[in-house]
Amino acid sequence: MATITYPTLMEIDFGAIKQLGDALRRNNISRPLICTDKGIIDCGIFDTVRGVVPNDVTLTVYDETPGNPTERAVKDAARLYRENDCDGVIALGGGSSIDLGKAVSLSITHEGPIDNYSAINGGRDKIGAAPPIIAMPTTAGTGSEVGGGLVIITEEGKKTVIVSPNLIPKMAICDPDLTLGLPKQLTAATGMDAMAHCIEAYLTPIINPPAAAIGLDGLERVVTYLKRAVDDGQDKEARWNMMMAASEGAMAFAKGLGAVHSMSHAVGADETLRLHHGTLNAVLLPTVLRFNADHVGDKYVRLRRAMGLAEGADIAAWIEEFNHSINLPANLGEMGVTHEMIADLSDHCMTDACHFSNPKIPTVEEYHVMFAEAIGS
């Protein structure tokens, strides 16, 4: 069992779900709302987790978390929370369920539209105490389990970032057993989310050497273990390392993210396309890395070292090949994004929290060019 506190208490081990009862007890939670999704119910993970919940704990279940959590879904879950007089949240699933769980917690003690609490609207200073959250990731992943950030699609259709230390889960229970059955496509996509977090966080101009160091370590793990996890889901060593890398990605992005995320948030807000955040990050990384190349000093030297690439190797090209090797799309066009969407997408980027910490803050025209490149012909 590895116990880590940066800044969340995190336990990572096969069988860690058995810590759930103690975690609930320590945080005085006896009537939790468990926020999860239908996939987690269907594949049996929910039953496994329910099996370790103590008898004196009353579980209320919200299992309708959408692929990208919406303010509407948060309201539905919060209603269930209040109706059942819940006293805490268990968030079980991928980033969507964990982010939804954080948003539910926020909404219990904070009124009004969720966009009021967006980072871009000074939300951080408005967010006070909120019910305790226990996070249990089933992907590897967003790393949302160890941080105080979340992403929600508002009722106005904007994908917005909310951040507060008061939304940091009281505990992250990271059990790689829950990922052994994660399908190849999701393994690849969520793994690339972790890679994008590590790379983008490392590249931001914000000074935070511990976060940067953690990001490079996470990056090395993803490069070493992701393809193994995709090729053989039962590879326990690979699954442990991917779970660790995912959490490290989120620890690293304490120093911010960049244009990969502003762009993937923009595309991910589209509720018709319903595209996966991790897949979008994977596909956007090469474009943004090319855009950033002249604005990062010698940081690409360190990236290559962490990734085991030769001196001067083309990192963007390597990622394109890697994406291909794990069957991710070659460009946004394959995913249904069209050139007609570029103007609106670019506008969405300009007010995204992550936009402001890209090594070079793009102009809207530069987003036009990047989207065009990422969509392909």
Next chain:
Amino acid sequence: MATITYPTLMEIDFGAIKQLGDALRRNNISRPLICTDKGIIDCGIFDTVRGVVPNDVTLTVYDETPGNPTERAVKDAARLYRENDCDGVIALGGGSSIDLGKAVSLSITHEGPIDNYSAINGGRDKIGAAPPIIAMPTTAGTGSEVGGGLVIITEEGKKTVIVSPNLIPKMAICDPDLTLGLPKQLTAATGMDAMAHCIEAYLTPIINPPAAAIGLDGLERVVTYLKRAVDDGQDKEARWNMMMAASEGAMAFAKGLGAVHSMSHAVGADETLRLHHGTLNAVLLPTVLRFNADHVGDKYVRLRRAMGLAEGADIAAWIEEFNHSINLPANLGEMGVTHEMIADLSDHCMTDACHFSNPKIPTVEEYHVMFAEAIGS
């Protein structure tokens, strides 16, 4: 300004002392006890810091922190705290003042001999809430400002480790300006404390990848900047990086320490010799690195990479040369330690908290051999 939360809120920048007023306010401290030492008074740093204390804050000053803090000193300071109805602690100085400040805070809300709270006596579970602490390091350093650990010489003469998340300073104000005047000898000694923390933490068998990554980053900084800081105390870049490295060393040792520390605690407990913790660590590092070499898998490869050494280079020998280049002693014998002391020193090691996380836990006979080597002829 770099803001870091692993797990302490840490601000590092030239001029960061100006954050003190806000830090006190945020933590509802208006009558702090400032724990410091005569050296800080004499060199003018105390006056500089007092100059940024808001007018509505009443300062009580304890300036008698010994070179290695003792339970006796803690009691004296705590009496001053109570007599002046203080409501928090500012710890200003090197590791001694910061550790003393933490011990004072502990003793305000926890009765009885301080050894009751030693980690080795199950102290962690006994330590609850304690008055808030603002830590302001003037060395680079123990990193004590960012962690929940402290070392005290008990009334029985034992140097003991106490750890609790409740003793983590509410804020670490890391202002490298306070170290510009740090004399060469202290710069060297405290810098090697940071190096020892980074190396020992990295080598423990405890699994904590973020801590390990931070340790390697800190190690690289010490190797790059310590001699520059020793040679030219006004080298601001070197001073910033040494302060960062010192904090990283303490963040890293969330995954424990090893025999360098059990041995330096043993020698440091001697109140006749009154030897400096950092100098002891520097002198003991080569011996312990040779002892550990066959018990660390391939970790020395990573150490060499972080230190910029050639493949297969002798790390212990490099450290011996480096110590010499910054005018640290060649062995414990030069510092007044004699072979007659070995038996008692070794016994002290066997119950030190750090002993248990060495890559290979030494037997008492192995300590005899290591001390003999470290003392020299």
